[in-house]
Every structure is written in C-alpha cells, then in structure tokens.
Amino acid sequence: xxxxxxxxxxxxxxxxxxLAQSEAKYRGLLEAAxxxxxxxxxxxxxxxxxxxxxxxFGYPRDELLGQKLTTIIPEGFAERLIADGLRTAxxxxxxxxxTGIELSGRRRNGSYFPIEMMLSPLExxxxxxxxxxxxxxxxxxxxxxxLAQTEAKYRGLLEAAxxxxxxxxxxxxxxxxxxxxxxxFGYKRDELLGQKVTTIIPEGFAERLIADGLRSAxxxxxxxxxTGIEIYGRRRDGSDFPIEIMLSPLExxxxxxxxxxxxxxxxxxxxxxxLAQTEAKYRGLLEAAxxxxxxxxxxxxxxxxxxxxxxxFGYKRDELLGQKVTTIIPEGFAERLIADGLRTAxxxxxxxxxTGIELxxxxxxxxxFPIEIMLSPLDxxxxxxxxxxxxxxxxxxxxxxxxxxxxxxxxxxxxxxxxxxHDLQEPLRMVTSYTQLLSKRYKGKLDTDADxxxxxxxxxxxxxxxxxxxxxxxxxxxxxxxxxxxxxxxDALHRALANLHDAIETSGxxxxxxxxxxxxxxxxxxxxxxxxxxxxxxxxxxxxxxxVHVSAVRNGGGRWMFSVRDNGxxxxxxxxxxxxxxxxxxxxxxxxxxxxxxxxxxxxxxxRHGGKISVASEPGHGSTFRFSLAGxxxxx
Amino acid sequence: xxxxxxxxxxxxxxxxxTQEAFRDSNISISLHVATDGVEAMEFLRRExxxxxxxxxxxxxxxxxxxxxxxxxVLTRIKEDDGLKTxxxxxxxxxxxxxxxxxxxxxxxxCYLSKPxxxxxxxxxxxxxxxxxxxKVKLPPRGHSTKPPNEIPVVRK
Numbered sequence: 109x110x111x112x113x114x115x116x117x118x119x120x121x122x123x124x125x126x127l128a129q130s131e132a133k134y135r136g137l138l139e140a141a142x143x144x145x146x147x148x149x150x151x152x153x154x155x156x157x158x159x160x161x162x163x164x165f166g167y168p169r170d171e172l173l174g175q176k177l178t179t180i181i182p183e184g185f186a187e188r189l190i191a192d193g194l195r196t197a198x199x200x201x202x203x204x205x206x207t208g209i210e211l212s213g214r215r216r217n218g219s220y221f222p223i224e225m226m227l228s229p230l231e232x233x234x235x236x237x238x239x240x241x242x243x244x245x246x247x248x249x250x251x252x253x254x255l256a257q258t259e260a261k262y263r264g265l266l267e268a269a270x271x272x273x274x275x276x277x278x279x280x281x282x283x284x285x286x287x288x289x290x291x292x293f294g295y296k297r298d299e300l301l302g303q304k305v306t307t308i309i310p311e312g313f314a315e316r317l318i319a320d321g322l323r324s325a326x327x328x329x330x331x332x333x334x335t336g337i338e339i340y341g342r343r344r345d346g347s348d349f350p351i352e353i354m355l356s357p358l359e360x361x362x363x364x365x366x367x368x369x370x371x372x373x374x375x376x377x378x379x380x381x382x383l384a385q386t387e388a389k390y391r392g393l394l395e396a397a398x399x400x401x402x403x404x405x406x407x408x409x410x411x412x413x414x415x416x417x418x419x420x421f422g423y424k425r426d427e428l429l430g431q432k433v434t435t436i437i438p439e440g441f442a443e444r445l446i447a448d449g450l451r452t453a454x455x456x457x458x459x460x461x462x463t464g465i466e467l468x469x470x471x472x473x474x475x476x477f478p479i480e481i482m483l484s485p486l487d488x489x490x491x492x493x494x495x496x497x498x499x500x501x502x503x504x505x506x507x508x509x510x511x512x513x514x515x516x517x518x519x520x521x522x523x524x525x526x527x528x529x530h531d532l533q534e535p536l537r538m539v540t541s542y543t544q545l546l547s548k549r550y551k552g553k554l555d556t557d558a559d560x561x562x563x564x565x566x567x568x569x570x571x572x573x574x575x576x577x578x579x580x581x582x583x584x585x586x587x588x589x590x591x592x593x594x595x596x597x598x599d600a601l602h603r604a605l606a607n608l609h610d611a612i613e614t615s616g617x618x619x620x621x622x623x624x625x626x627x628x629x630x631x632x633x634x635x636x637x638x639x640x641x642x643x644x645x646x647x648x649x650x651x652x653x654x655x656v657h658v659s660a661v662r663n664g665g666g667r668w669m670f671s672v673r674d675n676g677x678x679x680x681x682x683x684x685x686x687x688x689x690x691x692x693x694x695x696x697x698x699x700x701x702x703x704x705x706x707x708x709x710x711x712x713x714x715x716r717h718g719g720k721i722s723v724a725s726e727p728g729h730g731s732t733f734r735f736s737l738a739g740x741x742x743x744x
Numbered sequence: 745x746x747x748x749x750x751x752x753x754x755x756x757x758x759x760x761x762t763q764e765a766f767r768d769s770n771i772s773i774s775l776h777v778a779t780d781g782v783e784a785m786e787f788l789r790r791e792x793x794x795x796x797x798x799x800x801x802x803x804x805x806x807x808x809x810x811x812x813x814x815x816x817v818l819t820r821i822k823e824d825d826g827l828k829t830x831x832x833x834x835x836x837x838x839x840x841x842x843x844x845x846x847x848x849x850x851x852x853x854c855y856l857s858k859p860x861x862x863x864x865x866x867x868x869x870x871x872x873x874x875x876x877x878x879k880v881k882l883p884p885r886g887h888s889t890k891p892p893n894e895i896p897v898v899r900k
Contacts, residue, residue: 534837537860538757544862545764573860 144242148177148185150235164244166216177240184211185225185240213242222249262358272370276305276313278363292372294344305368312339313353313368341370350377400498404433404441406491420500422472433496440467441481441496469498477502524583532576540569571701578705582690585633585712592717594740595631597624597670601658604638608646617646617654624660625668626740633713634737638672640706641733645674647700650728666739667719671732678727688721710735746772747877750800752784752817753777753835754809758858762804762835765869771877776800781812785820788827800830801882804872805852807836807843815846822851829883833872 138145138156144164147156154172162169165180177185213223222245230237266273266284272292275284282300290297293308305313341351350373358365391412394401400417402410410428418425421436433441469479478501486493543565551559598621605612605619612619619642627634638658645656655675663669679687679694686692688711691704714721714735725731749766753759759777766775776797778784784805787794803821807814814834821827831853836843839857847855856872859865876882 533860534755537837537858538755540860541761541862541865542757545761548862570861 141241144244146177146180146240146242147230148238148240150237152177152185154179155237161242164215164242165213171216180214181211181223181225181242182214184209210245213244221246269369272372274300274305274308274368274370275358276366276368278365280305282307283365289370292343292370293341299344308341309339309351309353309368309370310342338373341372349374397497400500402428402433402436402496402498403486404494404496406493408433410435411493417498420471420498421469427472436470437467437479437481437496437498438470440465466501469500478505533573536569536573536576540566540573543569571703574701575703575705578703578709581636582705582709582712585636585709585716591630592628593631594626595629595634597627597629597634597660597737600629600631600634601638603635604642607635607639608643611643611646615646615649615654617649617656619646619656619658621658622660624658624670627668628738628740629717633716637710637713637735640710641672644706645672645676645731647702648674648676648695650675650677662739663736667736668739669734669736671734673730673732675730677731678729679723679725679731680727681725684723684725687723746774747802748776748798748800749773749802749804750776750778750784750787751804752779752781752809752814753804753806754779755806758806761862761865762869765866766873768866769870769873771873773873773877774798780810781814781817783811784809784817785812788821788824788830799885801885802876803830803832804835805832807834807838807847815850818847818850818852831876831880831882833876 135156135158138147138158141158141160144161145156145158146154146161149155154175154177157169157172159169162172165172167180172179209225209227211223211225212220214220224243224245226241226243228239228241230239263284266275266286269286269288272289273284273286274282274289277283282303282305285297285300287297289300289308293300295308300307338350338352340348342348352371352373354369354371356367356369358367394403394412394414397414397416400420401412401414402417403412405411410431410433413425413428415425417428417436421428423436428436465481465483467479467481468476470476480499480501482497482499484495484497486495543562547562547566551562601621601624611617642656642658646654652675657673658670659673660668660670683694687694688707690708692708693702693704695702710733711721714737717737719736719738721733721735723731723733751759751762753762756779759779763775766773776787778787786792787797788800788803790797805814805817809817814836818832818834821830821832828851832851834847834852834855835858836856837858844855856868859868
C-alpha cells in the first residue's frame, strides 16, 4: 500500500528545508499513487491532495486546500479522526490504521459515491497529519450488489427445488443448503454449513468432486454432470439411506462450486427391489409351469415367455420378445384380447378368464398345431398384461382321435360278437343238430365208414361250437365296459361252482375255500374267472380225485391275492407264460378237449381289473393259480 | 282235439328239428308253421288262405323273422284283445339280455333259447310239452275276449 511508503518517509524528522525537500519528494510519490490521496491536519483541514483526488471529487486543487475534509467526505472521517474524551486522536487514529473504512464521498456537483479509505499518520513539524488514501469503490459495490441479488435469486431457486440441494466448494465444504437438505439429513442449517460434505454423504461424493492426480476437479466434475449417481446418504442419527445425486457446476466469486441435487430414493429402491423380487418369483413360476407361457401387453406384443414357449413354437426368446402375439397364434387370441367398441379390454378379458379356448398355434417353420389357451390378467407397472398358458393339444387330439377310433372298433367288435352269437351260431347249430340227429337215428344202420364220418362231423361241429362260444366270451371281456362294484367273491365263487355243477359231479371233485373277501370287481367276469380256473383244475386231473382249494390273503395297498390250488397234473415251468396266450394248449385233443382260450380269458379279466395272474406248479404235484384284485370299499 | 300249436320260424332246419322233437315226445299236438311275421298274423287273424285256421293254444315265436320280426308279431298279438290270451313262448337262438328284456316287456309268456346240442334241444322241446301241454291250465277255448290271464296256472 501506498501508505506504507508514506510511513517510511515519516521516520525522518528534519528542518523546514528538509520538509520542503521532503515535500517535493512526497508530492512526487503522492501523485504517483493510484488512489486519491488527501492529507489532513488535526483540525480536519485539507492541506495536501493529489491530482486523482481532484479528479475523483471534481474540484480544482485550490478550491479544496484549506477546506474542511467534511466538504468531500461528509460523515465518518472526522468522527474517527477526532478523539472522543476518552482517548487521544493518536489512539483513535491508531485503531483505524491499516483498516479499510467504507464511507461515502461527495463530489463538487453534490453527488455521492462509495469510497474505501485507508488512513495513515504522518508526523510533521506542524504535528501529526493524517494521510487518507481514498478509493472509489462504485464498481465493486455494484458488483457486490449484483452478486447479492444473484445469490438471493439462487437461494430462492434452491429452496423451491423438490430435492435436497447442497452446494459444496472445491475443498468439499458445504457452503449452502436448502431446507429439504436439512430435513432429509436431520441437521439444522448451521450444523452443516462449513462441514465436510462427507458428513452427510460418506462415500462417493467427495471422490467424484475432488480430482485425483490425473485430472482437474473441473474435469472430474464434468464427467459427473447430469449423471444420476446412486450412493448412500447418512442422517444425523447415523442411519443410511439410498440417494441419487445430480451434480452441476456453479461459478461463483469463490471459484467453481458444485451444486448437488440429492434425492431420497428409498421408496423407489424398495419398489425396485419388490419388483425385482416379484419378477424373479413370477419368472420362477413361469419357468416351472408345465405349459408354454406367454405374457402379452395391451398392444398384443409379447413381453415375457418361458422356455416351454420357445420349444413349443420353435423360436428363441429374443426372436419373440416385442413381436405381435399373432406371430405364434395367428387367429383368435388378439380378437379376444382387444376390445371391440362395445366393451373394454378388461371386460373382453374377463369373459375369457379361466376358459380354455381351442385355437391353432404356428411354429417358426410355419407348421400349425392345435392349442388350448387359458388367459389370466396380470397387473403390472405397464398396466394389465395378459398371461396366456398355452397347451399343445396335438397329443390330446391324437389321443382323442385314437379313442374315437377305438370306441368305433369296439362297437364294431360288439356288433361282430352279436352277429357271431346269432347269425354264425344259427347255421352251426344246424350242422351240429343234424349230424347228431344223423348219428342218433342211423348209427349202426349204415356201414362202419358212415358211422366214422358222421362221428367226425359231429365232433368237428361241436368243437367249432365251443370255439365260437369261447371267442365270444373273450371278446366280451374286452368290449364290454366293466362295472366295478363291491362284489362278494364268495358269492361269485358259488355261482361259478353252480355253473360247473355237472363237471364237478362227474369227476367227483372236492372244491373247498377259506372265507374270501368282498372285492371291487365286475361280478359276471369274476364268476367267469373262477369258473375257468376251477373248471381247468377239475378237468386236468390225475389219478386222484380232483381237490381244489380257493383262498385269499391281503396283498398290501388294500389288495387281495387269490389262490386256486389243485392236485392235478401240474404244468412244466417252461409253459408258465405260454398257457395264458390265445389258443395255447398243452394236451392233445384226444387227451383233453379245449379251445386254448380259457386262461387267455382269465388273464384278460384280471388285467381289466388292474391285477396280475400267474401260476406256480410242478408237473405231477398240482398247480396254484394266483391273481390279485382290489379290495372292496366295504368291510368283508 | 289235439292242442293247436303255431310255430313261427323261418329256418326250415329249425322247423324240422322242432317237428322231430315233438314227434319223439309222443304228445298229440297239431303243429302249424308260419315262416314270417306277416304270414303268422294272417294265420292268427284267419285271413286269406287261413280263413279256416284253428285258433292256436300256444305260439312258439322266433325273434328274427323276415318281413315282420318276432318283436312286432309279439306286440300285435298282445295288443289284440282276441289274441292276447294265447300264451307266447319265445324260442330263439339269441341269449342277448336286450332280447330277453324286450320280450318280457312285450308280455312274452316265457323266453327260451335254443340249445346247440341235439339232445339238449330235444330235452327243451320235451320240457315245453311237459309244462305247457300237461301242467299248465290254458285259457278256455271260445272265451278269447275275456280279460287276459297271462300268468300260467300250474296244475297241482
């Protein structure tokens, strides 16, 4: 400062000549000073001034010399200069030295302007003088006022912001914050001002704000500007919460500041997490579904699909996402999804919910296949979506066609059975009856050849008769629906024995049984089963009188294992399988008559009841046939 | 006067077999034969060539007949006040449940199925004559319009 130069000079105490000399020198310095300089004596009169003072106040030098300083600085200067009662002027002055005092200057034309004044003492022969360096601070004041206005406006914006706003300087100190920031972090304004921003944003903010060695803070900042950064904020109570901050630069007199808009994203984060969980869960369900699943938006576009859908339609996921659902379901789906004028999409959808709709699906290769779709609504952030469960009906359709075919062929078989029972039997009965009538009336009356021929005809016709009846019985087991009811197996056994009455009586067989249970069976078929097994046991007997025993034991799972044991001829183990086949016989016709169908019928009956039949035997030691049946629902 | 029996049967083999069986049973009956339903009804109603036909004491009816089948014949007989008192025995090869049930619904007096074996058939015919011609009290002749009594009364 100029005054320091003045002070150096004041150390010299000299004569008038010295003064004159020094005055000349002092004046030179005075004129060289950039500020207006005025020297005032103890009476407040101007005794010296430079040309800048003349310019500033608009007076010629002569008009000011000897004038009171109050002429140009109406207030403030004199008060400071003149000591009050308690202290000397020197002391008063000393307090001011080196201090910029802001006052108002008055020009010759009466206008005022802001000044800053620096006082310094100047000892002279006439006592202590005061040198005042006076600077016009109009420009600075204007600038300051403008800045204050700008800041006020900025603060207004700051407070109006919906987010917490914190302004941070290059050192990472908080220099400004709004009321939302106070609320969000739980601090009072004064507690945060001047604090490090790390107080409220422990990590991430400072690192981004403060440049590392490789780039300037401005560059570091530039990278962040406009980018939402997700980090954590810390409240006064130490709790953390997720925030998103947006940084923007703010040029100020103190250099570039950083304005941070801080948004509490707790709710959004929770929602996102919930959504993610929900989506994960939903996707899990989607993938676990046994059907192809496709989620479609209101625009008919596929927004989600599972792997079964990829497989079923032969597309990759990415090929279908965003595509119209008509790509894979050309007709029927969109029509149902999109409302016509008479109803809303929601209503249209409501009509479909829970209803299986049969449509056609189209694969990526263009081939079509029958599908059944079930629609259900799915509320989502994007509005109501439609989840479609799509089932490939190809197998079912094929099965249905098979079932129809089977049912038709069964009907034909039954028709055949009826025809066989009547129309085929009729002529056969004629052959049988008349060969028998021939035999009866003419046996021994013709020659021996005639007798033999008639005998062959009678035997052939009889065998054909039995064969037809057994075939009929076999086809009946297959074609007639079985009517599973609680049936007393004991009653069924007794009916079978009644049917076998003649054979049993003729052979003298002894048929015994344990108490046997109520089973779930078709009674007619159960009778037939016992009849065939016991009939065989009685028929294929050895030298002993046939003895047959029927019993049943529990077989687990509410089932019973029946046994029909005999003391007959027995069966070689190599034929155990074979005997249950159609037309399979183990004996010559002249040993035992038979068609080889009886056990095939037994096997079919047992299998139609969900059971199995088997035989255990040793030739010469009898056979035991076992079969399983479900127990009846009632207690036996 | 021998018992008048109308056999309604289209198969000559069966007709002959039945005739043979009755002949063997040594019962004096007069067996008339109609080979289809239309002819049978003409006989029963004494129409055309049957103007002098006797009223049968018993009808043996096969179910499967040309022109008018046995079920229709049975229906006509049982709807006709003049004929409904004549016992009708169904004698057929069918042992289908539906045929048995239908016949009884149409008021057949009994249902017999023809056995395959000759001796069984002969036995059956013997049973018919034994039961219907000796044990059963048939409705009195000449009272054909009185209320029907179709339940055979067994002689003690």
